[in-house]
Amino acid sequence: MSAQKPSIPKGTRDFGPAVVARRNYIFGIIRRTFEKFGYAPLETPTLENLSVLTGKYGDEGDQLLFKVLNSGDFLKDVTADDLQNEDGKATRRVLPKVAEKGLRYDLTVPFARYVVMNRGTLTFPFKRYQIQPVWRADRPQRGRYREFYQCDADVVGTDSLLCEAEIVLMMCEVLNGLNKEAKSENQKLDYTITINHRGVLGGMYDALGESNGTETNLFTAIDKLDKIGIDGVKQELIDKGFTSTEAEKVFKLLYMPATAIPSSDQNQNARQEFLYRIQNLKKSLVVDISPSNILAETSERATRGLQELGQVVDFLTAFGFEQFDRLKFDPTLARGLSYYTGCIFEIKINNVNMGSVSGGGRYDNLTGAFGLPGVSGVGFSFGVDRLYDCLEELELFPEGAAATTRCLITNFDAETMPLLLPVLRELRAAGIPSEMYPESKKLAQQFKYADAKGIPYVLIQGPEERAAGQFKLKELRTGEEKTLTLDQVLATLA
């Protein structure tokens, strides 16, 4: 029997020590930001009941769920009739009988489930963050994995747009934090936070009047504007049942001339531009709504959406937010998840070819699916795996993030090694991560070990040093060697 070649499922990865250290660096910045804004940690099970997961992400989402086969005789409830596939629905019939659990697909739905199950004990508004892996049975490709981490922060139980404003603040704080290590300006993550409102999108649909195309088709088509261009979107709209007149109308609404009130304050300019665009769109929507129809109404949801976007900007201004140049209003932003109802967010890194590294939005009725209607929530999520790929491409990781051990004690021979164990204890007691090389191999080998592991210092006490009651401490980076007493060693390494 030949040994099998080991492998891991596609779309999954091992994380070696150096990678884990750098991932923890990212997690740390995100976690500290969430906590600074008053979010409390939550963890939920890897497995959820399929009844919790299915139907929350649309038909495509259900397809991407990893289902877990029941334990034991998982075929015991399946009948011969179930397996008849003349109608092509055998899979649908059999699935609930053989699998009742699945891997979580995101962190928001488990959170909603948790909120409903614990509504009696929670204090609202409830702010929680959650950093855990999720699984999607997707086709892996650049920046897309089947197992990846999400870092969610959500608030439920308040409609206040302060939450939306704070999401922008947290997004900036995390990305600014990640840019701290940048050695030059063009090494930084050049990020843009895009914001839109589902009401604005809905208002555009309303502005078309009676149409054969569906609202969802309109949203997903214009979301692709930056990818496939005006003609591409137009074609897709027509394919999906819109008339070319309607398509033209959509582009008329999206067309927003740039404002021109230049001043020396870039932050002020960006803020003005944002507000100007909102005003502009508001006018367009009103003017263009079915002028021939006497019963035409100004779309209520559009008005509400634009008003809320303005409110978010006002809160940010009052807070003293100074990065309006990072915040763009983009009426074409749609985002896939169907449960969003209010503001929606997305972060793109402009100088790295990567999908969005963060996204989120408000959902007015997420807990409704679990029997608790009328609770509003808003939240967002960072994709750590994508952020990692971006930082790596820009070489933005701090040096030494990978090293754990600070000092290696060399091992001369089996007899004297135990005599140095008290020294090892003292190093550790002083809070210096240290290790003794476990075998009495030749020194070259032990030095190579320290070098390969990125250990900065090697401590030596051979017969000569012992006779003098001293130690030799070598700093590998410089090659410098010093003969020191133990106290001096501790002082150097501390």
Added chain:
RNA sequence: GUAGAUAUAGCUCAGCUGGUUAGAGCGUCGGAUUGUGAUUCCGAAGGUCGUGGGUUCGAGCCCCAUUAUUUACCCCA
């Protein structure tokens, strides 16, 4: 689900029009240096060329199939 690309040493990849014994760099191991890494010099090990068929006097190279990986589309973090 749709379309393309790739598969050769532990890793990254060369390999010409199909022609003798399969190549490099890095890494690993040994030595130069029996108390010193990285750097320098010398040496060694390491291959069923993804797998299975076919064409040919002859296949790493051409053809077919298959598997794996990967990129783009759809969708998404």
